[in-house]
Amino acid sequence: MEDQLFAVIDVETTGGGINGNRLTEICIVLLRGSKVIDKFTSLINPDKEIPGHITALTGIDNALVADAPKFYEVAKKVEEFTRDAIFVAHNVNFDYNVLRNEFKDLGFEYTRKKLCTVRLSRKLIPGLFSYSLGKLCDSINIPISNRHRAEGDTDATVILFQRLLSLDDDYSVINSFLHARSRQATLPPHIDSDQINSLPESSGIYLFKDKKHKVIYAGKAKDIKKRVVSHFYDRMSKEYQLGQETYHIDYETTGSELVALLLEAECIRKYYPKFNRAQKRPGPVYQIVSYTNQLGVLQLALEKTNKRRESIGIFYSRALAQEKLEFLCREFKLCPKYCSLQSNVGECSHYSISCEGICSGKEEVEVYNGKVAAAIASITEESTTFVIREKGRNLEEEAFVLVKEGNYQGFGFIDTETQVTRPEDYEPFLKRQTATYHTHKILSNYMRKQGAPKVIFFENPSDSQIIQPVTKLSKNALIISTHGTLALEFLDN
Template identity: 80%
Template sequence: MKEQLFAVIDVETTGGGINGNRLTEICVVLLRGSKIVDKFTSLINPEKEIPRHITGLTGIDNAMVADAPKFHEVAKKIEEITRDAIFVAHNVNFDYNVLRNEFKELGFDYTRRKLCTVRLARKLMPGLFSYSLGRLCDSINIPISNRHRAEGDTDATVILFQRLLSLDDDYKVINSFLHVRSRQATLPPHLDAEEIHSLPESPGIYLFKDRQQKVIYAGKAIDIKKRVISHFYDRMSKEYELGQETYSIDYETTGNELMALLLEAECIRKYYPKFNRAQKRPGPVFQIVSYTNQRGILQLAIEKTSKRRKSIGTFYSRSLAQEKLEYLCREFKLCPKYCSLQANVEQCRHYEIVSCEGICTGEEEIESYNNKVTAAIGSLTEESSTFVIREKGRHYEEEAFILVKAGKYSGYGFIDADTAISGPDDLEPFLKPQPATYHTNKILSNYMRKQGKPNVVFFKTSEEASEFKPEVRTRKNARIMATHGTLSLFE
């Protein structure tokens, strides 16, 4: 191992994310063991404009690289000097991925074993205030000049790496980092591997936090550890940037996916994390509304809106809203024309619904028809019921519950499997109240549509509520305490 080649590398780029980054400068110092045996440094013409803020940081501008070699002109030299060497850099994933992408553009697969001096320093020099290159060098008295230029940063990294080698004389730590099953080189530079190792392999949510402990990403998972690790193997620019800004990870186990989805939605609403793209803003909903037309006939219609208006029913797709209207037409013998299921017709001629009693042809009295529409509206309002969704708890003798009161999400909680519950009020001591939002209502609506009633206990009133006694082992045999039509969640 003392004869092992190490290529210590630093690159400067145009910025713009992993996939948009192009090289503007590179420096490679080749070591055999701890001794320098070769060095290569060069400006690179990136074949694209260098943004002003990058020039402000590195001092490299478009004029400086105009006559510099393009990457394909130096690629052979870089491949040769790093051949058979371990790729070493401070925050190695950045330099390695940028260089690998440059080779990929030329049609070559550039692959090297790699070591990160950030992670090595955290292991061999624990307890320092910061492991950024500048502050780390200040802490241990390593001279660093020409900062944010490839040669200056590489020279400082070489000295740092030589000191790390002296602290790992038998290469025990380095070998463990290079082990084929080790994830050290893939993990973000500021994250302790032990923190990843201690993550649970169970359902729940996880929160990525930055240096100031601000939540920058919230996610849910059926297996928290597996999902978190997958972020660091993803080569998308967004995932790489997320890893670079992550300093710690918090988590909360839930025992089931539904509760994880609800908690994720609440964390995104509460923290508005930088790296969460979805769920930040509510989407449009489809509402069933009623109005009286010029003839005095009570009509039903579907309205798409992004605002929360009082309506008969709220749905998260037009097809679900239309399905409900068709159901009401058949069940209450309404007219498809006056339920907005047919347009521009004198009288209804629906291909499937033939239960109209003649309001569109003048054969049915308006008052009689309006009474049927009122009954249909009343049936939907009754669906805005109080119920409990039963799910797996965090361990065998526990059960989770999600409480919906009068069609509105109220929160969640956990109870022991042998706790007897006779009504929703008995759940209050165990309930963690949560706000009902567009996203939580959509999650619950989708759950009820797909999973349905096997895990649901309905309560009509506190007097009529049937006994609810959680039993983890017999969840699949749960009875429906009160039955309704297709359930809709209202806001």
């Protein structure tokens, strides 16, 4: 490696995300082995406004770069200067991606092997409080001047890299980082490869944590290791920033994808991670509500809302809510007009529902209201106690999800040899969770999509007798929500 060329590089940019960054300054120091042989530095006109906060950090403003060359004018020099050299930088993915994007805008592919002095430092100089360039240089007595300018930062990085070369006499660490199958070049600067290698290749959830161990992202995966690594190959600005702020990765295996989904929802509710967008707020739901009109008739109505209020039933689509209203009308001979199925009519007219005349004065209000009350009670009584059985984390166990009296209780894992005949038998193994809009939706989608899920129903909360396990569930079976709880309903074909 004594004859190997290294191009130590630092760039300053306009900011604005990895894809919106434009160069304002570049410095390249060329080394052969550990010896400096050349240097190139230049301001760059980014062809866009430089934000004030960037000027405050770097001292580079619009006036300073007004007469500087644009990147296409120095691109050939940069390409030739770094040709046959290994691209070295402190937090290399940032500088490398910015430079590669500049070449891409010109229609050229820029590819170099790369080394990160943050990752090398963590390996060769372990145990430091911080590996940011300024604090790292202070820790090991490397002079650094003209901070946050390309030449000043590059000069300090050169001294750091020379120090790292001296600590790696046989180049074993550097060679391992350059190995074609090594993840070192693609991993964020603060993640040790041992963390990645220890991740399981099975279903579960993973948590990205910052320097203070605060959860900043929660995700679920069928293959935890594969999914985690995929974040670091993504070139989106959000994924890049996530990588920059991640210092620790935790995980929990679940065996079951359903349990992983439920656990992910719980982690997002509990930690409210800054990089998660989905599931932070409940989406709109459709509610069946009841009220008494001016004639004293008890009416049912459908409303869309983002707020959970007391209601007869809660649904995740208008179609499901309307189907339920139509079912109640047919089952209890209610009036479509007074169930929001027809509007702006004096008397109802519905081909499939037999109204008994409340809208035309042929039926007593008290009698009709009694039927509406029975319909409302029928929904309340639909709350069901059941268990979903799924594959566990190994062959000796099963995962289960418990819904009791229509309320999601949580999940757990149980030995395949353990005998259970009542809902209470699952309690010692239960990891109790909070029921939310999102857990309701996850379970509703599961029951709707599964042709034959492993579900065990119990007759009612006080009954200790178990109903025979369901071996085949109609695809028209849905979970609906009543008063914020889950219930099983079979729709007509």
